[in-house]
Amino acid sequence: MKLDIAILPGDGIGPEIMQQGVATLDAIAQKFGHEFTYHEAICGAHAIDEVGDPFPEKTFKTCMDADAVLFAAVGDPRFDNNPTLKVRPETGLLAMRKQLGLFANVRPVATFDCLLHKSPLKEELLKGADFIVIRELTGGMYFGEKYQDNEKAYDTDIYYRNEIERILKIAFEYAQKRNKHLTVVDKANVLASSRLWRQIAKEMEPVYSDVTTDYMFIDNCAMRVLTEPTFFDVIVTENTFGDILTDETSCITGSMGLQPSSSIGEYTPLFEPVHGSWPQAAGKDLANPVAQILSAAMLLEHFGLEDEGRIIREAVEASLQANVRTPEIQVEGGKHYGTKEVGNWIVNYIKESN
Ligand code: IPM
Ligand code: MN
Structure with missing residues (x-):
């Protein structure tokens, strides 16, 4: 298959983990005879410095x-804590x-057996947990009308019927492909926007009677x-709730550095780690490349390349089992592997697998 892939490394640890994501894609292309062409572009703090715009035309x-x-990550402490x-x-x-119309953000929460002890939750509670959170990504308070002066400020939590219908449709369809259980998460006891979500979900339920x-x-929740x-x-929820909930769910698997995501919608689909740009670790070869590598796996699976995705997942699992791990998940006393070493190990596993 021929694929043109836009590469957006962004800020902080972004470029380092992206290198490993691309190396993984290269290994897959070689093994399966695909042709991936990369088109690198700037975004984030990096792009503000260069052209004064974090997402240039x-x-x-x-x-x-x-x-x-x-996509890797954006963010820089130079821009934090300065409300002006x-x-x-x-x-x-x-x-x-x-602009890319990416209204559906899918954040899977899958546990690795060999990392259960790294979770803040008790192992017996977590064992077998495997769910996805579908977060609406282009509506709600993030994009509703905003106002701010010295005495008053507001953000409008607005949702239109078509925005709710299209995200629920995706959620119902995911549930049909998985274990046929959908949980619609809202605050319908307080918020009007939530009541509309619930009303529309109830209208759609009969169409997906197997769920x-x-x-x-x-x-x-x-x-x-x-x-x-x-x-x-499958959990489906609005933008702000989904933002908060997925930080919470990403840490229960042992490390945020393991969690990939996909964002799909009207135009080009986008794949990125759930974690951010971790500026303090930039250039130190400390960051876990797994979330980026698994985001590449989600990218391939999006195009129906299931075997390719499976090999990447297998390689990641094998690296964890072999204790080839970055510091935040290494076993006590175990060797700390760097971003590059973990990436190389995964790439070699892919090359050598049958
Ligand atoms: C995320 C991030 C973003 C969000 C920030 C960086 C704007 O937290 O992708 O979850 O709030 O959506
Ligand atoms: Mn977030």
Whole structure:
């Protein structure tokens, strides 16, 4: 298969983990006879420094012309804690999501047996937990009307019927492909926007009668993912709730550095780690490349390249079992492997596998 892939390394640890993501794609291309062409573009703090815009037009065009985007992370402490700044790396990320129409963000939460002890949760609670969170990504408070002066500020949590219908459709379809259990997460006891979500989900339920659908308030869900993570199969929720919930769920598997995601919608699909740019670790060869590598696997699976995705997942699992791990998940007293070593090990595993 021929694929044009836009590469957006971004800031902080982004370029280092991206190198490993691309090396993995190269190994797959070689093994399976695919032709992947990469188109690198700037974004984030990096792009503000170079051209004064965190998501320049040229980068947008590179993304639109590609079949898929592999993204790493953006963010820089120089822009944090300064409420007067209008241009920041994160505004570029939001512009990218909106302009590419990436309304469905899929964040899988899968545990690795050999890492259960690294979770803040008890092993017996977590064993077998395997669910995905589908976060609506281009609506709600993030994009609703905003106002701010010295006395008053607001963000509007607005959702239109078509925005709710299209994300629920994706969620129901994922549930059909998985264990046929969908949990719609909202705050319908307080918020009007949540009540519309719930009303529309109920309207759609009969169309997906093979799916068991239940409804849960976000506060209850935040608790339930910790006390009974095996309850869930597919969770769907609005933008802000999904943002918070997926930070929570990403840490229950032992390390945020393991969690990939996909964002799909109207134009080019995008694949990125759930974690951020970890500026303190930039250039230190410390960051876990696995989330980026698994994001590459999700990219391939998106195009139906299931065997290719499976080999990457197998390689990652094998690296963890062989204790080839970055410091945050290494066993006590075990050798600390760097970003490059972990990536190389995974690439070699792919090359040598049958
Ligand atoms: C995420 C991030 C972003 C978000 C930030 C960086 C704007 O936290 O992808 O979850 O809030 O969506
Ligand atoms: Mn977040």
